[in-house]
Amino acid sequence: MAGPQKRRAEQLLTIFENSSLKPAYGYAQNLNDGRGITFGRSGFCTGTGDGILVVRRYVQLKPTGNPVAQYLPALQRIDDAGGGGNVVGLNGFIQAVQGAGSDPLFRQAQDEFADDLYFAPSQKLAKQLGFRLALTKAQLYDAYIQHGYSDPGYDVYPISANGMADWVTKHLGGSPLDGVDEKLWLVKYLERRRWVLTQTDETWAESAPRVDVYTWISQLAGWLLDKPMQLTWERCRPDGSRGPCQPQPLRTQLNIGGVIYGGFFLE
CATH class of the missing domain: 1.20.141.10 (Chitosanase, subunit A, domain 1)
Structure with missing residues (x-):
């Protein structure tokens, strides 16, 4: 195709x-659907393992002056715990994604x-x-x-x-x-x-x-x-x-x- x-x-x-x-x-929202914060063009989620991959790649491409880099540790903890709707440590993440859009x-x-x-x-x-x-x-x-x-x-x-x-x-x-x-x-x-x-x-x-x-x-x-x-x-x-x-x-x-x-x- x-x-x-x-x-x-x-x-x-x-x-x-x-x-x-x-x-x-720059879309980002917590839909309260057990998948954490949904963000971006394809509905990446902080609680399903794909969101952290996108953020990691963004940090690789832009290691300094990156508004979402500070959330990598929290995303890693969420991923290590099996994902889901946990958004602890992600206060401000939605605004950061919107700003980086x-x-x-x-x-x-x-x-x-x-x-x-x-x-x-x-x-x-x-x-x-x-x-x-x-x-x-x-x-x-x-x-x-x-x-x-x-x-x-x-x-x-x-x-x-x-x-x-x-x-x-x-x-x-x-x-x-x-x-x-x-x-x-x-x-x-x-x-x-x-x-x-x-x-x-x-x-x-x-x-x-x-x-x-x-x-x-x-x-x-x-x-x-x-x-x-x-x-x-x-x-x-x-x-x-x-x-x-x-x-x-x-x-x-x-x-x-x-x-x-x-x-x-x-x-």
């Missing part, structure tokens, strides 16, 4: 994470880890499972960011991106690499992912509409992510429901209404 396809995948991710087409590098080096650290932690592993799994469609690869990338990776045997494995992929593959008796129809595999994965989101906790349940968007794109046969998309807050279906507009006014772009994240045009 490269070029316009990856650009649209990144735009979708940014819309879901930041309700904007521009990555929110415009720093090109902080942005570089976030971009590097978004690729290393999420994009590269998701595309590696996509290759292992035999995916060819850009939409399948894009939503798997999105799932890696939201659900994370887990080794089998851990409690979180069933709700991890790769754990859900394993569940779907077993449910269908194989993956596209084995001859299973990729479109069917993707539909089942989206169904499974939405179920996991609604059953895990309230914070994840609130984010289930991001899966709906991928489902609606599949319903419009946007498998290749090769067309611009118009997402709108207003519903555009005769029955007042959310989803693909009826009729589609243009065949050169996909039109979807009732998107809770707002109105955006993805070129």
